[in-house]
Structure formats: structure tokens, C-alpha cells
Amino acid sequence: MVMICKTVSVACLTILLASNVLYSLSISQQTYGYPSSIDQSWPVKWEYLNFTICIDNGADTKYEQLFIKAIEDWKNAWPHFRYTLIDLEGIKACEINVIILKQSVDMQNAGHAGVTWLKSYGDLYIRSIEITIPTQTRAEVNEGIHCCREIVFESSEKFFYETALHEFGHALNLGHAVDNNKEPVDIMYSESNERAKHVISALSIKTLDKIYTTSTQAKDYPIIIQPSVTIDAITDKSIYVFDEILELSGKVSWKGGTGTILLFDPEISLYTFISFTPKRDGSFSLDINLKTEHVGTWILVVQYSGASEFIAFEVKEIPYKAYGQTDKTTYVIGDVIQVNGNITRYVNKLSLVVINPDGIVFTNSIASLTKDKQFNAEFTLRDTRFTIDGVWTIRFELELVDYTIYFDTATDVYFDVRKAIISTTPDQVEHEQNEPKLKVRVQAKQIRDIIIIRVRNLDSSSADVYTFEISSNFQFIASKGSKGWIKEVSGNKVTFVTFEKPIYTGDKQYFLIKVDRERPLINWKVNESVEGSVIPFLR
Ligand SMILES: [Zn+2]
Structure with missing residues (x-):
């Protein structure tokens, strides 16, 4: 065989x-x-x-x-x-x-x-x-x-x-x-x-x-070999955080032609593929935006004329944080407070919660975010029945895509408010010294068993409506305020309160009650100071 x-x-x-x-x-x-x-x-x-x-x-x-x-x-x-x-x-x-x-x-x-x-x-x-x-x-x-x-x-x-x-x-x-x-x-x-x-x-x-x-x-x-093509490449750091720019630089030994850069994430998925052309002296440099949330060891491969260089680097998580500042440190009523700053990571929404010296939420505004994670927002400091004088706080709330809200008190911004003497005439100064009397118009109409009450703020100063109270000599079957208003019921009295969405000057707001009778007399009170009564007209 x-x-x-x-x-x-x-x-x-x-x-x-x-x-x-x-x-x-x-x-x-x-x-x-x-x-x-x-x-x-x-x-x-x-x-x-x-x-x-x-x-x-x-x-x-x-x-x-x-x-x-x-x-x-x-x-x-x-x-x-x-x-x-x-x-x-x-x-x-x-x-x-x-x-x-x-x-x-x-x-x-x-x-x-x-x-x-x-x-x-x-x-x-x-x-x-x-x-x-x-x-x-x-x-x-x-x-x-x-x-x-x-x-x-x-x-x-x-x-x-x-x-x-x-x-x-x-x-x-x-x-x-x-x-x-x-x-x-x-x-x-x-x-x-x-x-x-x-x-x-x-x-x-x-x-x-x-x-x-x-x-x-x-x-x-x-075993010794001197390759005819060499690549020296380095990254500016060995550890990066999310959204950082990686700077790659290096030199190749041979001139002419293009090279390629392959970047792999920790799962060895190709993150990016870039061509580069070295300069006449063989040097090259380029920036790669690590717009990622992928933690771990990343690998960069530089290829040029048959030679390859491998570089490993780490990407680490960066905490969500917002850093901001106000345009001034002290404000008076009527001032527009401008806030700007930056966030460390992209978020779905950035809210600025403005809190008065007593810890009551005064307003809540959404900041506009730019591509480079800068933001700005502004709001007007209006008169309220709540405390004005003292140190105010702006708290940043970062809302993520999954709707988790992060409070980061470490980055809160503080500013001072001194109650302003707005006008120059003695009469108004005196008016200011008393509790400012709001000018409101309350109207109501009834459709079957529903009464719709419209409250309009006609005040020409900057006083806003924060509370609206209705009462009668009988019990309401039901009552409903607008979104952002909290309802308190006691006996035949219903009080609506808001910190977030007051009725600003020139604005109106609707409140609903359900009753068992036609055209009843309804007493109302605004900001616990201005009061009156209304009889709804029928539709
Ligand atoms: Zn073998």
C-alpha cells in the first residue's frame, strides 16, 4: 500500500x-x-x-x-x-x-x-x-x-x-x-x-x-524586523468621558496615499471609519467626537500603507450636571433675570426651577440647549404675595429621555432680591407700602349644571394672581381648577392655589364647578385680599 x-x-x-x-x-x-x-x-x-x-x-x-x-x-x-x-x-x-x-x-x-x-x-x-x-x-x-x-x-x-x-x-x-x-x-x-x-x-x-x-x-x-512603513500614533489622553473630543496625532514613515482609522467601541462594533491623508512630512492629526454613552475599552486602529497601529483607551461615564450663572447678583422686582451655563451631558430637557427665600417654587422655565451643551433662559421677577426679599435659588432639573429627573443641588445658583421701589410718585409709593390691591374681573356662565368662572388679571402693576377662592351658601357637587393649580376643599369653600402658573397681568384662567341649582350667587376672593361675588348668566 x-x-x-x-x-x-x-x-x-x-x-x-x-x-x-x-x-x-x-x-x-x-x-x-x-x-x-x-x-x-x-x-x-x-x-x-x-x-x-x-x-x-x-x-x-x-x-x-x-x-x-x-x-x-x-x-x-x-x-x-x-x-x-x-x-x-x-x-x-x-x-x-x-x-x-x-x-x-x-x-x-x-x-x-x-x-x-x-x-x-x-x-x-x-x-x-x-x-x-x-x-x-x-x-x-x-x-x-x-x-x-x-x-x-x-x-x-x-x-x-x-x-x-x-x-x-x-x-x-x-x-x-x-x-x-x-x-x-x-x-x-x-x-x-x-x-x-x-x-x-x-x-x-x-x-x-x-x-x-x-x-x-x-x-x-x-526575530528582528525593520518594517519599511512605520506608524507612530497617539491619542491626547488615555481616559475620556462622554462627548469629549479625542485628538489623534501621529506620523507615518512613507508619504503619499491615504490611511484609514477604524474606531471600535467596547463591543467591537465599528464606531467610525475615517480616511486621512498625511502631510508632506508624514504627520497627521484629527479629532474624533466621542459622542457616546458607551463605557469601557475602545480600540483605535490606524492603518497606513500596509502597517497598522493599535491604540486602546478608556471611556468613562460623566455625571449629569448643570453649571449656571445669573447675569447679575442682585435684582429688583420687574427685572429680567438671565441665566446661562452649560451641562455636562446631553439631556432631553433642562428646567430651571426658581425658588424664593422661603423655599417656595416661584416659577419653572425650560432652558434652550445648544449643540455644544450651552444653555440660556430668562424669567421676569414679578411681585407675588410670597417673600421676595432675600436669597433666591435656581435649581437645575435635568430630564432624561427615560423621564428620570435628576436634582443636582450642588450646582444651584443663588441670587439676591431687594424689593424695589418701582415708581416715583408719592401716591404710588404709599400704594406700594400697603398690600397692593389687585384689579381683577370675575365672570361666570352656566351651561346646565356646570358653571365656568373666568378670572382675568387686569392689574397694570406686576401683581399676579396666586390664589382663587370660591364659596357659597350651599355645597358644590364638584370643582375643577386649571393644570398647575392645587385644590383645597373645606365645607362649601374651594380654594385654588398655584406656585407655578399664576395669572399674570393681562392673562385669564378658568375654573369649573358643578352645582344642583340655577344661577347661584358665588363669592370669590383673589390672593386672599381682593373679593367680590358673581351670578352666572345662563347659556
Ligand atoms: Zn502552525
């Missing part, structure tokens, strides 16, 4: 899928070890250590040069083989056939950096070996919530070169190194970590000596 022309896939250098590659390459804690053991790769071996090697290169010439350098490095470490390069494009007629692909290919399991096949062998000896190394890795990643964007990573020269060394090690009949968790990393280890220091190990050389009964002074050969 002769086994011939069997195709067996035994050995390969695996890299993990692109998402994991990003992690393993950018987070350098991961270390693989110096080998504790290496076995042979194939049950058969080369009969003569004198190979013909065909390189079929479909990618950039630099990769072919790197493969030849890899062969030479092995020869330097273990000088017992000879080889002849045969330049027959597309023909796999050699003992070792090397195929360098520009595209990534599906090599049984996606994510392999290279594969070495035992293509043909007899009972004792290897007849031919085929090595395939792609120069690109493709991966599909989510882009935000959308699936999927295909991204391409061109292998760095270092990565390709280390893959070439690994695969050629298989071609010589070396299996995988077993990990012992110490650096440097044996090139025959089955996973790649671009950041680690690699060696052709003394153990590899001893293993080859054992297989081929040769004798070599075994030692470690560090």
Missing part, C-alpha cells in the same frame, strides 16, 4: 478573528511562552535537505522578500538545508510551494494567518509541501446598530514575516510549541501576538537535530 497525493491539513498559525485580534494585539498583558516542548509536524520527513522552492506571489513584492528573509533566518539558525528558488509563476512544481495571496481566503477556519499543507508524501518521506499566506484579514463588524461592515486589515510586515517563519518551520517538520508562559515567544507557538518578542528557539533547533540526526549549537535567535 502506498499512500500518495494525500492532502492533509495539519499545521497552521492561527490568528483569532479580527475582533479578538484587536484585543490581543492592543492589550499587551497577554503573553505566550517560551516552549517547553516541540514535536515534529508530520509522521514523515524530508529525505534530502535540499529543496526547490517556488514562490507564487500575488501581493506586493515586499512580502516575497520577507518570505526569503524568513528562509534565510532559519538557515542561519539551522544550517543543514539548502534550497533553490525557482521562478515559475503560478506553477506549483517545487518541493516547497509558497503561495502569497493579496486577498484573505477562507482556510477551513477563518482567521488563520497561514496554512502549511503536506501535499504529497510516501511511506517515509515528504514529497511536497504547500504554504499559503494571505496578506489581508477580512472581518465583518457591526457599525453602530447596523450589521455588518466588512473591514480589511492588511497584514503588517512584522506579522507577515512572523507568519512566514512559522509556516516555514512547519515545512521543515516542526510542530507547535507548547506554552510555558514566559517571554520570549517561540515562533512555533500556534497563536500570534504582534506585540510579543519572538525567537527561533533553541528547542526548535534541537527538535530539528533530532528529526534529521544533525548536530547544531542550539541557541535562541531573536
Whole structure:
């Protein structure tokens, strides 16, 4: 029985899928070890250590040069083989056939950096070996919530070169190194970590000596490569907060052409994909807006002319806060109080709650927010029956999309109010000294059992209506005030009170009662000071 022309896939250098590659390459804690053991790769071996090697290169010439350098490095470490390069494009007629692909290919399991096949062998000896190394890795990643964007990573020269060394090690009949968790990393280890220091190990050389009964002074050969393209890139910080601008700057060694920047969020979803063109001196800089609420480790990949640089940074949460200031520190009645400031995070709505010196809510206004998280708001300080003199507070309420309201008292703004002497005539000064008499008009109409009472503030000063009280010599069946007015019922008296929405000068407000009789006499009182009575007319 002769086994011939069997195709067996035994050995390969695996890299993990692109998402994991990003992690393993950018987070350098991961270390693989110096080998504790290496076995042979194939049950058969080369009969003569004198190979013909065909390189079929479909990618950039630099990769072919790197493969030849890899062969030479092995020869330097273990000088017992000879080889002849045969330049027959597309023909796999050699003992070792090397195929360098520009595209990534599906090599049984996606994510392999290279594969070495035992293509043909007899009972004792290897007849031919085929090595395939792609120069690109493709991966599909989510882009935000959308699936999927295909991204391409061109292998760095270092990565390709280390893959070439690994695969050629298989071609010589070396299996995988077993990990012992110490650096440097044996090139025959089955996973790649671009950041680690690699060696052709003394153990590899001893293993080859054992297989081929040769004798070599075994030692470690560090793997050194000077890439023709280099990228140096840094971010201005290593920790960012939400909505910050990340400043990326760097320099590449080669001029001309464009590079790409891929930014991945902590779930390895593609956050953004940017092209950049370096300046004449190779330098580049750009800003990336981290308009995100995604906490964790982010990864930035800078690619240029086949080289890649990975940068990891953290994004941290920032608390919701509002910082504001008033245009003045002291106001008088009638003043327009202007407030401006900024918020730390985007919110659905920012409300300014104005609280008087007694802690009563005077008004509530919605601030307008700009794109850069600035806000401004204004409100008029009107006369009320509540305390005016003293220290007022503006509290910011941040309303989020999910309607949670955050109170942040730490950022409250305080201002002083002195009660103003508004007019100049003695008569009005005296009027001011007394409780100001409001001028209101109260009208009512009845439709069946419903009476609608309209209260109009006709006051020409700036006094607002805060309370409205109605009473009669009989019990109302029901009563209803306007939104923002609180109702108190005691006996045949109903009092409506508001802090938030008073009846301003010129404004009107409606109140409803349900009664069991026609055209009853209703007594009313406004701000506990002005009173009168009304009989509704029928509709
Ligand atoms: Zn392998």
C-alpha cells in the first residue's frame, strides 16, 4: 500500500478573528511562552535537505522578500538545508510551494494567518509541501446598530514575516510549541501576538537535530524586523468621558496615499471609519467626537500603507450636571433675570426651577440647549404675595429621555432680591407700602349644571394672581381648577392655589364647578385680599 497525493491539513498559525485580534494585539498583558516542548509536524520527513522552492506571489513584492528573509533566518539558525528558488509563476512544481495571496481566503477556519499543507508524501518521506499566506484579514463588524461592515486589515510586515517563519518551520517538520508562559515567544507557538518578542528557539533547533540526526549549537535567535512603513500614533489622553473630543496625532514613515482609522467601541462594533491623508512630512492629526454613552475599552486602529497601529483607551461615564450663572447678583422686582451655563451631558430637557427665600417654587422655565451643551433662559421677577426679599435659588432639573429627573443641588445658583421701589410718585409709593390691591374681573356662565368662572388679571402693576377662592351658601357637587393649580376643599369653600402658573397681568384662567341649582350667587376672593361675588348668566 502506498499512500500518495494525500492532502492533509495539519499545521497552521492561527490568528483569532479580527475582533479578538484587536484585543490581543492592543492589550499587551497577554503573553505566550517560551516552549517547553516541540514535536515534529508530520509522521514523515524530508529525505534530502535540499529543496526547490517556488514562490507564487500575488501581493506586493515586499512580502516575497520577507518570505526569503524568513528562509534565510532559519538557515542561519539551522544550517543543514539548502534550497533553490525557482521562478515559475503560478506553477506549483517545487518541493516547497509558497503561495502569497493579496486577498484573505477562507482556510477551513477563518482567521488563520497561514496554512502549511503536506501535499504529497510516501511511506517515509515528504514529497511536497504547500504554504499559503494571505496578506489581508477580512472581518465583518457591526457599525453602530447596523450589521455588518466588512473591514480589511492588511497584514503588517512584522506579522507577515512572523507568519512566514512559522509556516516555514512547519515545512521543515516542526510542530507547535507548547506554552510555558514566559517571554520570549517561540515562533512555533500556534497563536500570534504582534506585540510579543519572538525567537527561533533553541528547542526548535534541537527538535530539528533530532528529526534529521544533525548536530547544531542550539541557541535562541531573536526575530528582528525593520518594517519599511512605520506608524507612530497617539491619542491626547488615555481616559475620556462622554462627548469629549479625542485628538489623534501621529506620523507615518512613507508619504503619499491615504490611511484609514477604524474606531471600535467596547463591543467591537465599528464606531467610525475615517480616511486621512498625511502631510508632506508624514504627520497627521484629527479629532474624533466621542459622542457616546458607551463605557469601557475602545480600540483605535490606524492603518497606513500596509502597517497598522493599535491604540486602546478608556471611556468613562460623566455625571449629569448643570453649571449656571445669573447675569447679575442682585435684582429688583420687574427685572429680567438671565441665566446661562452649560451641562455636562446631553439631556432631553433642562428646567430651571426658581425658588424664593422661603423655599417656595416661584416659577419653572425650560432652558434652550445648544449643540455644544450651552444653555440660556430668562424669567421676569414679578411681585407675588410670597417673600421676595432675600436669597433666591435656581435649581437645575435635568430630564432624561427615560423621564428620570435628576436634582443636582450642588450646582444651584443663588441670587439676591431687594424689593424695589418701582415708581416715583408719592401716591404710588404709599400704594406700594400697603398690600397692593389687585384689579381683577370675575365672570361666570352656566351651561346646565356646570358653571365656568373666568378670572382675568387686569392689574397694570406686576401683581399676579396666586390664589382663587370660591364659596357659597350651599355645597358644590364638584370643582375643577386649571393644570398647575392645587385644590383645597373645606365645607362649601374651594380654594385654588398655584406656585407655578399664576395669572399674570393681562392673562385669564378658568375654573369649573358643578352645582344642583340655577344661577347661584358665588363669592370669590383673589390672593386672599381682593373679593367680590358673581351670578352666572345662563347659556
Ligand atoms: Zn502552525
